[in-house]
Amino acid sequence: MSYPRVASLKNGESFRRHLSDSSIELPFAEEVGTGPQSPLGSSIEVHGQSIGNRFCILPMEGWDGTTEGKPTDLTRRRWQNFGLSGAKLIWGGEAVAVRHDGRANPNQLLINEANLGEIASLRDELVNTHADHFGDTNDLMVGLQLTHSGRYAKPNDKKRPEPRVVQRNVVLDRRVGVEDDSAILSDDELSQLIDDFITAAVAAERAGFTFVDVKHCHGYLGHELLAGVDRPGRFGGSFENRTRFLRDIVEGIRGATSGLHVGVRLSVFDFVPYCPGEDRVGIAEPDSEPRKTFGGNATGDGMDLSEPSRLITLMKEIGIRMVCTTAGSPYYNPHIQRPAFFPPSDGYQPPEDPLRGVARQIAAVAELKKRHPEMTFIGSGYTYLQDYLPNVGQAVIEQQMADSIGLGRMVLSYPELPADVIAGRDWQRKKVCRTFSDCTTAPREGIVSGCYPLDPFYKNREEREWLKAAKARLQK
Ligand SMILES: Cc1cc2nc3c(=O)[nH]c(=O)nc-3n(C[C@H](O)[C@H](O)[C@H](O)COP(=O)(O)O)c2cc1C
Ligand code: SF4
Numbered sequence: 001m002s003y004p005r006v007a008s009l010k011n012g013e014s015f016r017r018h019l020s021d022s023s024i025e026l027p028f029a030e031e032v033g034t035g036p037q038s039p040l041g042s043s044i045e046v047h048g049q050s051i052g053n054r055f056c057i058l059p060m061e062g063w064d065g066t067t068e069g070k071p072t073d074l075t076r077r078r079w080q081n082f083g084l085s086g087a088k089l090i091w092g093g094e095a096v097a098v099r100h101d102g103r104a105n106p107n108q109l110l111i112n113e114a115n116l117g118e119i120a121s122l123r124d125e126l127v128n129t130h131a132d133h134f135g136d137t138n139d140l141m142v143g144l145q146l147t148h149s150g151r152y153a154k155p156n157d158k159k160r161p162e163p164r165v166v167q168r169n170v171v172l173d174r175r176v177g178v179e180d181d182s183a184i185l186s187d188d189e190l191s192q193l194i195d196d197f198i199t200a201a202v203a204a205e206r207a208g209f210t211f212v213d214v215k216h217c218h219g220y221l222g223h224e225l226l227a228g229v230d231r232p233g234r235f236g237g238s239f240e241n242r243t244r245f246l247r248d249i250v251e252g253i254r255g256a257t258s259g260l261h262v263g264v265r266l267s268v269f270d271f272v273p274y275c276p277g278e279d280r281v282g283i284a285e286p287d288s289e290p291r292k293t294f295g296g297n298a299t300g301d302g303m304d305l306s307e308p309s310r311l312i313t314l315m316k317e318i319g320i321r322m323v324c325t326t327a328g329s330p331y332y333n334p335h336i337q338r339p340a341f342f343p344p345s346d347g348y349q350p351p352e353d354p355l356r357g358v359a360r361q362i363a364a365v366a367e368l369k370k371r372h373p374e375m376t377f378i379g380s381g382y383t384y385l386q387d388y389l390p391n392v393g394q395a396v397i398e399q400q401m402a403d404s405i406g407l408g409r410m411v412l413s414y415p416e417l418p419a420d421v422i423a424g425r426d427w428q429r430k431k432v433c434r435t436f437s438d439c440t441t442a443p444r445e446g447i448v449s450g451c452y453p454l455d456p457f458y459k460n461r462e463e464r465e466w467l468k469a470a471k472a473r474l475q476k
Pocket of ligand 2: 412
């Protein structure tokens, strides 16, 4: 598999030539506009509130909370950086567990009475940082992402999976050590969990968040429920049953809060799990089950948007207006979720030009936006576009293929990107994320996440040496 690095495509013309030679379809604006009237600088309105521009900061956790689930200085720095980015939509900050057994790692934030003041202060510090740099915060919208990690729960020990699953799955069970049905959450346990989400949402409203994201992506519990075709009972089998969890949570939140809005981060399509094949290039794992992918087709590595589109119709009916789109899972098919040139330590070499992965997510969202024009769609997976992110982002907005451009990894390496683009300031090339994946490899090796290659703050931390040693060990 050979394809050029994006950094080697020296101008827009060579980038576009590469796209055309590779039959990769991406929209592209030659000139990126600046100022509040420009495509990326213009505002949108959702739930009667103005969101001041078309950049959104995607949720990104750092595996850096305390074991009680409170933020640390590292967490605070990340949220402050989100505030100074200039983006006017903050989608969730990071995944926050609604209860202990749902934490993806022992350092994931946990929302409860004891931690609420500190979680509220994360939001306040983000808003204050934004105010210090940009003045107006009336057009800044901040939500909190609520999660239960389900199959990927590791609440007590970084190295010990304690999965709670929806249904058995040959490949994924093997990966997280599920050997019998005892890991399956019962219907009663799911009903209790619905109450926990509602309690967490009430707390989030008290902490000042405008909305909560009831997370349904990346292989975590909400997402796995959507694919629970083999699960018997109230939460499995039919589309109606598989979406009951979301419906009941939203109904409960409506009854228990006064003005809190609800959004959903959704993996809008999924592929089967991938594994390293020859030369470590990713291949679909042989005994995987395509029917257990939500938004996947029968081949296991293609999309079928009919159920995701049906879900968005349902969301509309229950008053949801914002969908933050993503795809697949960082655990079992990272190339479709966060396209990268360099895979994380537990990954595989990209089976395709990562630009194809970017284009796939953009096309899926464009199709859903076409079918549901009244919904607000946030796109993800743009970081791999690197120097051409603003050109593609602007074209996506101009062509109404999405409403907001979500930024993940790029904002770890280059937090001021949205503000620089909208103000027309010089592009800071040295800060552009080149998808080295250290921010994913570090937590996989038990080290706090951060942009070790490019952010001087992480470059100078002792964990960088540990990360280097871990990578050297893995390469042997
Ligand atoms: C270090 C790291 C932490 C992440 N944490 C979360 C999270 O807490 N919740 C979530 O929904 N997605 C999380 N993601 C996924 C991102 O939000 C985003 O979907 C992904 O990085 C692709 O966007 P990008 O190409 O702009 O990086 C994380 C990604 C990274 C790299
Ligand atoms: S470590 Fe930095 S450069 Fe590497 S993928 Fe993460 S944000 Fe990008």
